Amino acid sequence: MKEIKIGLIGAGFMAKAHSIAYAGMPMFFWPVPAIPYKKMIVDINEEIAKAACARFAFETYSTDWHDIINDPEIDVVDICTPNNAHAEIAIAAAKAGKHILCEKPLSLTAEEAKEMYQAAKKNNITTLVAFNYRRTPAVQLAKKYIEEGAIGEILDFRGTYLQDWSADPSSPLSWRFQKEICGSGALGDIGTHVVDMLRFLLGDFDKVMARCATYIQERPIQSGLVDSLGNEKGNAQSPKGKVDVDDQCCFMVECKNGSFGTIEATRNAWGRNNFITFEIHGTKGSLAFNYEHRDELQVCFADDPDDRRGFRSVYTGPNHPYGDALWPIPALGIGYTETKIVECYDFIKAITEETEASPNFRDGYAIELIAKAVLKSAQSQTWTTVDNIEE
């Protein structure tokens, strides 16, 4: 069986999710196009790198990501660092001819994303940006219904990603609140997931009109590099640092297909944990999804009899996208891990079949252009056209 050797950089939260996916992928998808082999894990913190090597079952570890780039046996560079390191690592990996799985958002800025996309294209490698929520079977089912015309022409939509882990002002100033490390706040961190799902379902965005706000201007400085996502609190004596990114971002969108919608992202919505939703209205019906009930797609078809019409749940299972590989009974439970396992399968398959993966660096770049337009619109308070991709 062919093996694909993985080098993973940044041994925090996402390293755990990706490592489980490499191990679990052949258990779900069989036969597999190739078996992922976990060769080297890197973290700038040696203690973290060493522990992750044992815990996530890698062959070896290092504190310098160049060791992965320079290892001729490594086929895939998996980038799980905070956003500010994505571009430098990805461009070096592309030049070394390695395939790249990069966590989202692709980069700090659209300019960086363009360089990453162009380096990948020039070196003819396979790329994937880890917007894994679109790989939830219910989201794929929504795509199938839209493509089949089951809800007709799309009129309008709304999307949300709401969390509350930073609503408490004592939730520390991790890298997710520092522009030079993260690029933007709720917009880049979670809003881009919704942008990816809606762009996947509805096509390219044309223009946006946005409002962004920073509710908590300073926070206690967090010790260490790993973001505890609000689980460690600062106290009154902790030194404070300035937040220079958005806590909340809300924008209207006009799509190139003429449909209109709204997108909201905040990490300060008390009571919301991972509230990723969309609702799409068409001329012949509606679709609704809520990740907190991710086995279900809510559907309503206009041609149902008058006395039966209304939203109903389709529980995804063997008859739905990725159903053969996942669990044999609908509603047995799709989790975050499964979305990462599906992502891993699609990526390894694209590498072995030498086809494009999706969302790839071109899509990641398109999403950075949307984020750029959103931030520009929030500043100018005017409708702002999304720039075109420079090929």
Ligand SMILES: NC(=O)c1ccc[n+]([C@@H]2O[C@H](COP(=O)([O-])OP(=O)(O)OC[C@H]3O[C@@H](n4cnc5c(N)ncnc54)[C@H](O)[C@@H]3O)[C@@H](O)[C@H]2O)c1
């Ligand atoms: N797809 C998703 O649902 C999802 C969820 C969470 C995070 N993410 C993305 O994944 C990436 C990582 O986030 P996380 O939550 O795992 O972060 P984290 O804070 O848990 O871990 C980051 C790790 O990277 C290490 N690191 C930092 N700079 C490094 C460098 N130059 N070289 C090697 N190691 C370095 C840190 O020491 C830390 O251990 C981010 O881009 C984030 O936006 C995606």
